[in-house]
Amino acid sequence: MIFEEEDVKAALLTRTGPAGDGIIELMDVPVPVPGPGEVVIKVxxxxxxxxxxxxxxxxxIANGVPARLPLAPGHEVVGRVDHLGEGVDWLAVGDRVGVQPLWDTCGRCEYCLTGREEICHERLITGEMVDGGYAEYMLAKAPFTHLLPDEIGDVEAAPLFCPGLTAYSAVEKAELSPAKRVAVFGIGGVGHMALQFALLSGAEVVAVTDGEAHGSLARELGATRVIDSAADDAVALLGRMGGVDASIVFAPADEALHSAVEATKRGGAIVLGVNAVVPHIPFDQEKRLLGTVIGSRRQMNEVLRLAASGKVHAVCESLPLDRAEDALTKLKNRQVRGRQVLVP
Ligand SMILES: [Zn+2]
Ligand SMILES: [Zn+2]
Structure with a gap:
């Protein structure tokens, strides 16, 4: 356990601007002090x-994010409990834990009370409103801290806390079953997890992506079929297959959503997990567009159970904390296969 008066390292966002321009600095910060109901995690x-x-x-910025500067980004965090705040008796120092983007919620609104706490108006997002995991130590709310099953290693566990959770929640909304066909648009950090959860439902899963790297990842993970949208007309190919019952969109491009709306059968669902301009949707075909963002603690626990049993895994590469800005630059330049994970 570290002493509270010691300084530790954090990779802080000091100003907003293009990744690569020196916007993140490795700085000395004090070890956080846990209040009642909180824990300090050694990341x-x-x-x-x-x-x-x-x-x-x-x-x-228009949405109030980041809430302040400097700020430690990062919301898919794994570590060990290092300090317990007052009243936390169900965790112990040394426990392996993880924290997802949902850092805290009000716990009493209509969303919190109906299993949709991720859309609580008073939600606090890890690494956006409060300091996150680009740091050696991080503060967390104990009720939003998840115990990590022994079967999952730290690095491979980290992406479960955002891409894993986000993908799981999206796949749940798509209401898949063995007789259905789904298209997953975008096979990046979240998409490659969505593909795996969709396959677990027994449905036929078509991956729509561009570029060979993401295409080969989709094939390795067991996609029934892979369409390279850069080389082929995805809507035409999906149409020839008879369309899809549902589409899940994580590709950060308006065209992906447009293709998804076209390719989805009448009465089908389009689950959207990125910002995109919504195209014309003909009302008389009863297609449903559903937004999805992160997920609840119930869903997080289910993701951890599935990962512990070996049914899904995150594909990732690790790099040291002082390369945080390089990691963002690589992501921007689309040079990442699966997920990058910072290791302090
Ligand atoms: Zn609430
Ligand atoms: Zn995320």
Whole structure:
């Protein structure tokens, strides 16, 4: 256990701007002090999310994100419990734990009370409103801290806490079953997890992606079919297959959503997990468009159970904390296969 007066390292976003311009600095910060119901975690792994890039480049300033500067980004965090705040008696120092983007919620609104706490108006997002895991130590709310099953290593566990959770929640909304066919648009950090959860439902899963790297990853993970949207007309090919019952969109491009709306059969669902301009949707075909964002604690526990049993895994590469900005730059330049994970 570290002493509270010691300084530790954090990779802090000091200003918003283009990744690569020196916007993240490795700085000395005090060890956080846990209040009642909180824990301090010694971080061992933190995934690098595309939303970290959006925030760092200033795209979300209008939404009040980042809430302050400097700030430690990072919301897919794994580590060991290092200090317990008052009243936390169900965790112990040394426990392996993880923290997802949902850092805290009000616990009493209509969303919190109906299993949709991820859309609580008072939600606090890890690494956007409060310091996240681009750091050696991080503060967390104990009820939002998940115990990690022994079967999963730290680095491979980190991406379960955002891409894994986000993908799982999206696949749940798509209401898949063995007789259905689904198209997953975008096989990046989240998409490659969505593909695996969709396959677990027994449905036929078509991956729509561009470029050979993402295509080969989709094939390795067991996609029934892979369509390279850069080389082929995805809508025409999906149409020839008879269309899809559902589409899940994680590709950060308007065309992906347009293709998904076209390719989805009448009455089908289009699950959207990125910002995109919504195209014309003919009302008389009863197609449903559903937004999806991260997920609840119930869903997080289910993701951890599935990963512990070996049914899904995150494909990742690790790099040291002082390369945080390089990681964002690589993500921006589309040079990442699966997920990058920072290791302090
Ligand atoms: Zn994320
Ligand atoms: Zn709430």
């Amino acid at each position: 061992t792994a933190c995934g690098v999310c595309r939303s970290n890039l959006h925030m760092a480049e200033g795209e979300w």
